[in-house]
Amino acid sequence: MAASPSTARAINDRLALRLLQHEGPLTAGQLKELTGLSRPTVADLVERLTAAGLIEVAGEARAQRRGPNAKLYGIVAGRAHLAALDVRTEGVALVVSDLVGGVLAEASLPIADDTGTGPAVEQAVALVERTAKEAGADRLHTVGIGAPGLIDPATGELRDSTGLPEWHRRLVAALQERLPEARVSVENETNLAALAEQRDGAASDRDTFVLLWLGHGTGAAVILDGTLRRGASGGTGEIGFLPVPGTRGLPSATDCTGGFHSLAGAAAVARLAAEHGIAPDPGAGPEAAGAVRAAVSAPGNPAHARFLDTLADRVAVGVASVVALLDPGCVVLGGELGQAGGTELAARVQDRLTTMSPLPVEVRPSTLGGGAVLRGALLTARDHAQDELFGVPGH
Known part of the structure; x- marks a missing residue:
């Protein structure tokens, strides 16, 4: 059965x-070229989306021949504001952006280990409110949060994890309470980093x-056939x-000491460097990353x-x-240590794999x-907000 005119228009608009x-x-x-629609149909949808305040003229394209330049149409950036947070054990980093991801304000806040749960949550929430105000955002539509730990796939909530500060879990609820109109979501930090590398980084191909x-x-983080895999309990990876x-x-079930973390975590790498x-390379960030960068600079x-x-022996394990x-065909070394090691460390790890695995x-x-975690949080917040505002089915 053929779609009704209104249904056809909605499909074209979403496309x-x-x-x-x-x-x-x-x-x-x-x-017209990308959608395969006729010129009159494209003209109608452009007029319709412009009148609805969803798109606007964003500039002009360079003309390939004589005559006026063609107008460029883009999503109305100011239609909604977003926030992205990277929550670490030692503090919070924050970005506030418009609907197309243009950064309007950035901030960060260290939170000491001895800060109580209540004060830590209040400091982080106040940072979000203050930075949003500085960005000119009267209201945040979507807040995306990246945090260490397990995310319950059934509820989307950060699960209680031994070794992580209690304020991490309280922060999500506090933001939702103080920003009742905002959609607040949390995702594992490594998963967000992978999504960012897939979209804008080392795994874009x-x-x-x-x-x-x-x-x-x-x-x-595991990306298979373009889809992030979280596992039955959210614990993949x-x-x-x-x-x-x-x-x-x-x-043990409550302590990763004795696992891979004991070989390749920052504390273990710092001890190995010593x-x-x-x-460490002065001014190169955390101690372990600074040591790796110093070694790479003078191999x-x-x-x-x-x-x-x-x-490399440790990482290769x-x-x-x-x-x-998984036979993924590609492994990206991320985080501060992966970035510090660069191609030098990646090449060493790959050399070892040729003798350890038959799989290319x-x-x-x-x-x-x-920065991949914050970038991934912003990308997912942007996608969620655009899909909701524009009625576009989720990716």
Whole structure:
């Protein structure tokens, strides 16, 4: 049965809006080419979406021939405001943006270990409110949060995890209470980093890959056939608990000491660097990342080379386990340590895999590093807001 005229218009509008979401501003001619719709149909939908306040003229395209330049149409950026948070054990980083992801304000706040739960939550919420005001956002439509720990797939809530501050879990509820009109969602930090690397970073040409997060903690995010896989309990990628050789003892249900985390977490890497007499690169961020960056900057130094070789041995143990189970074809080394190690560390890990696994895999360094979590939170907040406002089915 043929669609009614109103249904056909809605389908065409959604198609055009989705293209503008992914491609950015387009001319009416480009919309015609990409949608396959007729020129009059495209003209009608452009007029209809403009009148509805969903799109606007965003500039002009360079003309390929004589005559007036074609108008570029884009999504109305100011229709809604978004916030993205990267919640770490030591503090919070924040970005406030418009509907197309243009950054309007940024802020960060350290939160000391001895800060009580209530004060920590209040400081973080106040930071969001203050930064939104500075950005000119009277109301936040969507707030995306990236945090360490497990996300319950049934409720979308951050589960209670041993070793993580209690204020992490309280923060989500507090933001929802103080921002009742906003849609607040939380996602595991490594998953968000993978989504960012897939969209804008090292895995932009891959539908299947694994991001191995190497930072304060260790984790992995799995993207298969373009889809993020979370697992039955939301625990896919908890590689810090993976039992591995080279550690003392085994991890437990409440403590990843003895697992892969004990080999490749920031504290373990900092100790390894100290054993090799490597001082962190001043001003290069956290101690472990600074040490890795210092070693990479002078690989000809025998002590630096030995440190990088040992670190690559450790990382390769985790990567080989992932490759044996998933055969992803590509592993991105993310987080502060993955970015600091760059191509030097990635190449060393890949060399080791050629003798450890029969499966081909390309090891790449992150191009977004520690900023990938905040970028992923902003991208998902933008997608959720646009889909809701424009009635576009979820990706």
